[in-house]
Amino acid sequence: MTLNMAKQAQRPCQSERRSSGAARGDYEACVPYKKVWSLLVAAWKSTSLLLAMTPFLCRSLKLPDSGGAMLGQAGSSSGDCKDIIIEGGTLLSMVDGQLPLKNVSIVIRGESIADIRVRDPKSPRPRNAQIIDARETIIMPGLVNAHGHTAMTLFRGLADDVPLKEWLFEKIFPAEAKHLKKETVYWGSLLGCVEMIASGTTTVSDGYFFQDATAEAFDRAGMRALVAQGVIDFPAPGVPDPRENLKAGKGFIEKWLHFSDRIRPGLFCHSLTTCSESTLRGAMEISEEFSLPLQMHLSETSQEVNEVFLNTGRRPAFYLHDIGVANDHLIAVHAVHLDEPEMHLLAERKTRIVHVPESNMKLASGAAKTSQMLKMGLKVALGTDGCASNNNLDLFQEMGTAAKLDKVFTSNPVNMDAATVLKMATVWGAEVLGLERDIGTIEIGKKADIIIIDLEKPHLVPLYNPFSTLVYSANGADVRDVIINGRILMRDRKFQTIDTDEIMAEVKSISERIKRTSLC
Numbered sequence: 001m002t003l004n005m006a007k008q009a010q011r012p013c014q015s016e017r018r019s020s021g022a023a024r025g026d027y028e029a030c031v032p033y034k035k036v037w038s039l040l041v042a043a044w045k046s047t048s049l050l051l052a053m054t055p056f057l058c059r060s061l062k063l064p065d066s067g068g069a070m071l072g073q074a075g076s077s078s079g080d081c082k083d084i085i086i087e088g089g090t091l092l093s094m095v096d097g098q099l100p101l102k103n104v105s106i107v108i109r110g111e112s113i114a115d116i117r118v119r120d121p122k123s124p125r126p127r128n129a130q131i132i133d134a135r136e137t138i139i140m141p142g143l144v145n146a147h148g149h150t151a152m153t154l155f156r157g158l159a160d161d162v163p164l165k166e167w168l169f170e171k172i173f174p175a176e177a178k179h180l181k182k183e184t185v186y187w188g189s190l191l192g193c194v195e196m197i198a199s200g201t202t203t204v205s206d207g208y209f210f211q212d213a214t215a216e217a218f219d220r221a222g223m224r225a226l227v228a229q230g231v232i233d234f235p236a237p238g239v240p241d242p243r244e245n246l247k248a249g250k251g252f253i254e255k256w257l258h259f260s261d262r263i264r265p266g267l268f269c270h271s272l273t274t275c276s277e278s279t280l281r282g283a284m285e286i287s288e289e290f291s292l293p294l295q296m297h298l299s300e301t302s303q304e305v306n307e308v309f310l311n312t313g314r315r316p317a318f319y320l321h322d323i324g325v326a327n328d329h330l331i332a333v334h335a336v337h338l339d340e341p342e343m344h345l346l347a348e349r350k351t352r353i354v355h356v357p358e359s360n361m362k363l364a365s366g367a368a369k370t371s372q373m374l375k376m377g378l379k380v381a382l383g384t385d386g387c388a389s390n391n392n393l394d395l396f397q398e399m400g401t402a403a404k405l406d407k408v409f410t411s412n413p414v415n416m417d418a419a420t421v422l423k424m425a426t427v428w429g430a431e432v433l434g435l436e437r438d439i440g441t442i443e444i445g446k447k448a449d450i451i452i453i454d455l456e457k458p459h460l461v462p463l464y465n466p467f468s469t470l471v472y473s474a475n476g477a478d479v480r481d482v483i484i485n486g487r488i489l490m491r492d493r494k495f496q497t498i499d500t501d502e503i504m505a506e507v508k509s510i511s512e513r514i515k516r517t518s519l520c
């Protein structure tokens, strides 16, 4: 199946899509349906007969029919024509100061959360509502994976137990040069989406190459994503001439900027040792021009810090500050070897941090001073990094690791408690990515990105403290249902919208080619 074929098979008429850039062809194909819908809406206001017919018409046109409240919204991408009501269960809203709320009823209308209340079995349900029985579950915001290279699922297990420099320059870069192209990035990204959705991640911040393919894969899977075009001063997959890297990045942003509310573009500078000063400055100028975050690996290893110091005479954070790149657009990933003055500086500049503990541990990069950064006022999110250095995308495992690593590192079991770690993976993740108005908590009016955790598992019994259970006992496989943007993507652990067998078969086939040429 070609990319375009896959796209068309997946997307009949998603009304969240706008009219510019990459989506123009699809949008125009949707226009007749949109016109029909506009006429239907106009008639609906005055005709009770049409009101009665709406569920039928809606199903025929794959458009929302959930009542007047929908008319003021951008529309639903769900293809579902009913309100969704999650009934029963304990709500962990992640709203500051709100305690877990038992036996809730949450109404999802279109893309958003329309109502939250304690369930009253006597109150009437909206007509045609789709009910999700959530008794014996925890209902919480979908997790935010604040840093990854999703298509690196292709290289999962290709090079383990080697030093970072050898891992990167002798294993990963050559494998990427040989095997990355639009099709492989597309299928690798889709596999990553399957893995993330199956383990409760609903938003990912990705930085890689061939990002058109990544954005297409995220869109097909139904993920919410910040998709950042990789910028590096070497010939890179898809950008063979490094002099074109910023131009390619800006072109990518312009192409995807208005594509969808779910998919946002951006830039990702690989690191201070692989990007020159002018590249870093240029990437920040573009990010500021479009009001988008700029992602960057920062101070991952002590060797990197030494190299920057030798080249610039300054430690990395001060170097970034002096060239005008340390500000609130910057998302610094890893941040393992920041010293105290650097942490103060970044806190002052409102630079955001992403902690990727398992990748840092696996490549022996070190342990970030996460609890100290939080005390200094830095906003810290949680990420998995790519699958070749983790080697999975399960944020539940990452949460447990983040908590335990900090305790080991600081010799203090009080540091990095479960509730703090859960904030890093939800509400603070949303803030770091600049998406806090839409996601990160479960509140009326926010986008319906919700996961439901099945508590009927031996390792989750008994339940004294839901934060503790989620961080220290649960794993991704305990996620039962996943809703993104009001659309049910996984129900009772079964994917509702994508064929996971097809995706795994495609990646297995790609991996055979990788095995033949990259393993020796």
Ligand SMILES: [Zn+2]
Binding pocket: 147, 148, 149, 297, 333, 385, 386
């Ligand atoms: Zn990374």
